[in-house]
Amino acid sequence: MKVLVLGGGGMLASDLVAVLSETHDCYGATINEVDITDLNSINAGLDRYRPEVVVNCAAYTQVDKAETDRETALLVNGIGVQNLGLACNARQMPLCHISTDYVFDGLKDSPYTPFDCPKPVNFYGESKLAGEKYLQWAAKRFYIIRTSWLYGHHGPNFVKTILRLASNSSELRVVDDQRGSPTWTVSLSYGIKAVIESGKPGIYHITDETDGTLTWYGFASEIVRQAGLNSRVIPISTSEYPTPAKRPRYSVLDMSSTCLSTGFKPVKWQEALERYVVKFPSKSLALTTEQR
Numbered sequence: 001m002k003v004l005v006l007g008g009g010g011m012l013a014s015d016l017v018a019v020l021s022e023t024h025d026c027y028g029a030t031i032n033e034v035d036i037t038d039l040n041s042i043n044a045g046l047d048r049y050r051p052e053v054v055v056n057c058a059a060y061t062q063v064d065k066a067e068t069d070r071e072t073a074l075l076v077n078g079i080g081v082q083n084l085g086l087a088c089n090a091r092q093m094p095l096c097h098i099s100t101d102y103v104f105d106g107l108k109d110s111p112y113t114p115f116d117c118p119k120p121v122n123f124y125g126e127s128k129l130a131g132e133k134y135l136q137w138a139a140k141r142f143y144i145i146r147t148s149w150l151y152g153h154h155g156p157n158f159v160k161t162i163l164r165l166a167s168n169s170s171e172l173r174v175v176d177d178q179r180g181s182p183t184w185t186v187s188l189s190y191g192i193k194a195v196i197e198s199g200k201p202g203i204y205h206i207t208d209e210t211d212g213t214l215t216w217y218g219f220a221s222e223i224v225r226q227a228g229l230n231s232r233v234i235p236i237s238t239s240e241y242p243t244p245a246k247r248p249r250y251s252v253l254d255m256s257s258t259c260l261s262t263g264f265k266p267v268k269w270q271e272a273l274e275r276y277v278v279k280f281p282s283k284s285l286a287l288t289t290e291q292r
């Protein structure tokens, strides 16, 4: 398959292009090549690369800044996705779009399924939900893939932050009342591959596998342990670490329909983290064949 990945300079896109290139003809276009807020730029890009499927990793991802920079967040995450949906639909080409757990309000106590009703608690989530809706109105053939708590080699992320802080300080205070699922960009890339190869349009949930009780504190503790650092991790509440954007207190995503529909097998979060932190700290691809 000929695949065009947009937002090619980003954290997820960098690993996705590497994973898809193992078996497909894949190109990652940066914002300088295709700007999703500009329909002319999209049309020129699609005519130039002539893909059979487009994967959109381009996004405005600064969750806190989105609270005050609402226009840009909506332009990229909402209107940009509408533009892509229209351009792909006109060419009868499927669009695979990456969305987020932050479309949910976090008031559930069991994993969110693709059939649960989104209700974001921050503007980033609002703008990503707008993108999902615009895409469903603009295009007939779409895959929406929601994921959460991403980390990878090619961008700033929670794991890198914890490793840096733990190397320089004897104590770390980390929020212990927000639950979710970390996701390595490489494991997600194999999930995206399974979805686009399935040819079955719909809404999918893909993360690394947790038991649903993991918090940022638990995640940080495991990062410090696996890296062999001595820093003490102290649990705190969200109220002790206020941020401009509210976060859902629970955003675990249910993957059963993704697995049933595509055959994708999620990786356990500790195993993915180990490959990232310990075994292959400077490489992006590290899953064995049976884990893909």
Ligand SMILES: NC(=O)c1ccc[n+]([C@@H]2O[C@H](COP(=O)([O-])OP(=O)(O)OC[C@H]3O[C@@H](n4cnc5c(N)ncnc54)[C@H](OP(=O)(O)O)[C@@H]3O)[C@@H](O)[C@H]2O)c1
Pocket: 006, 007, 008, 009, 010, 011, 012, 013, 030, 031, 034, 035, 036, 037, 056, 057, 058, 059, 060, 061, 076, 080, 098, 099, 100, 101, 128, 147, 148, 149, 150, 151, 155
């Ligand atoms: N990171 C997470 O924890 C997380 C969690 C759940 C879901 N997601 C979703 O996963 C996807 C990938 O996230 P990521 O962490 O890989 O993001 P990222 O590293 O911030 O990459 C996003 C890319 O999009 C580019 N971009 C911004 N505006 C654009 C435009 N108008 N046209 C084309 N490209 C544009 C950015 O370029 P510049 O850098 O030059 O602006 C950047 O290269 C996003 O849809 C995000 O919402 C992420």
